[in-house]
Each structure stands twice: as structure tokens, then as C-alpha cells.
Amino acid sequence: MTGTTDKTGTSSGTDRSFLFVLGSSRPEGNTEILARTAAAQLPAGVPQRWVDLSRLPLPDFQDGRHETEGWPAGENEEELRQATLAATDIVIASPLYWYTLSAHTKRYLDYWSGWLAVPGLDFKERMAGRTLWGVTVMAHSEEVVAGGLEITLSHTAAYLRMRFGGLLLGNGSRPGQVRDDERALIRAKTFFSREAPLALFPYEEEAGAR
Ligand SMILES: Cc1cc2nc3c(=O)[nH]c(=O)nc-3n(C[C@H](O)[C@H](O)[C@H](O)COP(=O)(O)O)c2cc1C
Numbered sequence: 001m002t003g004t005t006d007k008t009g010t011s012s013g014t015d016r017s018f019l020f021v022l023g024s025s026r027p028e029g030n031t032e033i034l035a036r037t038a039a040a041q042l043p044a045g046v047p048q049r050w051v052d053l054s055r056l057p058l059p060d061f062q063d064g065r066h067e068t069e070g071w072p073a074g075e076n077e078e079e080l081r082q083a084t085l086a087a088t089d090i091v092i093a094s095p096l097y098w099y100t101l102s103a104h105t106k107r108y109l110d111y112w113s114g115w116l117a118v119p120g121l122d123f124k125e126r127m128a129g130r131t132l133w134g135v136t137v138m139a140h141s142e143e144v145v146a147g148g149l150e151i152t153l154s155h156t157a158a159y160l161r162m163r164f165g166g167l168l169l170g171n172g173s174r175p176g177q178v179r180d181d182e183r184a185l186i187r188a189k190t191f192f193s194r195e196a197p198l199a200l201f202p203y204e205e206e207a208g209a210r
Helices: 030-039 075-086 103-116 123-127 143-159 182-193 202-209
Strands: 018-022 048-052 089-093 131-138 163-171
Touching: 018 030, 018 075, 030 089, 030 131, 030 163, 030 182, 048 075, 075 103, 075 123, 103 123, 131 143, 131 182, 143 163, 163 182
Parallel strands: 018 048, 018 089, 089 131, 131 163
Antiparallel strands: none
């Protein structure tokens, strides 16, 4: 893997590269605004790539993992796969839809299951040690209702033996409204400098505490 995370998992290393995966179904939405506010604090030498899943649409995922014939990857799938494998840090920027990820984002993660099964790709081994981050904006003001989305991302990171940097949350409904959420904008300033520990499933944490 090119560029591993440093010991603490913070974004101070020079060998980091960030992939921002935008999963809203409208352009220039609140989630993108919040993600860009956080990204603006990354050191200038850290490469950032932004992909908008509504501009690189993926067909519904078809589970061919246990079929003998492989399936041909479409152009957009191939681009996303390469972008994913090229990044040390993957930022899932999804609005909160029905208390979880948007369909665009969920479909992108479903493709990770396909990539896990591609012979010789070694997707799981290559993703291990990289860092997953989440950014979301939601209409509800009680942030606790985004717990399902956070758990989805944390468990995904744990499954792949990735680090998890946590979820940056903002509030807003109309486009641009997150700019009024002062608390979210303040949190965005330091989001990527926080520690990103290796993700663990709760039962692994419990076993480790014993
Ligand atoms: C399909 C859909 C589902 C939504 N579900 C929720 C929800 O479960 N909880 C919530 O607080 N807001 C929900 N919202 C509101 C969005 O999270 C909110 O408008 C957010 O600002 C959208 O982010 P965006 O501008 O990046 O697209 C939903 C909006 C849509 C369109």
C-alpha cells in the first residue's frame, strides 16, 4: 500500500491522500459544504480527490461473489475502485437519509463486497490500516438519531481492519443551511486532526478490556 497511516492515525503524515465520496442526491448540498470546510484544514501537501456518486452512477449491485464467472466492471465502478485503492483515507460524505446512509453511498459500499471477492485484488488486505471517516448533515437537531449511520461506518471499518476517525455531524435541511450550524463548523476545523484508532467491533473491545 502506498502511504500508511502514522502511528496515531492523525492526518499529519505527508504520505496521506484523501478520497471524498459525496453521496447526496443533490449538488452542492449541506454535506458537501461541511466536508469541504473540514478538508480546507488539511495540509496543502495532502492530495484530495473528490468523487460525486451522482455523477459516477453505479448500477444496483448484483451479488456475483459466489459465481464462477467474474462479472465485467463498468467504467464508473473501475474508476471508483481505483480511486478507493489509491487513497489512504476515505471520507464517506453522506446526508442522513432515513437515519442511515443515502442509497448512493450504500450502493458504493455494496460494491466493496464485490471487490472483496475479486481474485487477486486483495481488497481486504490492502484496505487494512487505512482510515475511514464520515461526514453527515441532517434535518433533525438531536444528533443521537445519526447513531445508526455512525455504527454502520464503524463496523465497516472494523470488518476491513481499518481505522475509524468518527463522524462529523451537522444540522440543516435547505441547501446551505449547515452554514448556520456554528458548532458543526467549529468541529469541522479540527475533525481531520483527531486520532483515528483501529476500529473494533464492540465484542472485540470487551475482550480487549478483560
Ligand atoms: C430521502 C431523504 C431522507 C431523509 N431522512 C432524514 C432522516 O432520517 N433524518 C434527518 O434528520 N433528516 C433526513 N433528511 C433530511 C436531510 O438529511 C437534510 O436535508 C440534509 O441537509 C441533506 O443533505 P444534503 O444537502 O447534503 O443533501 C432526509 C432527506 C431526504 C431527501
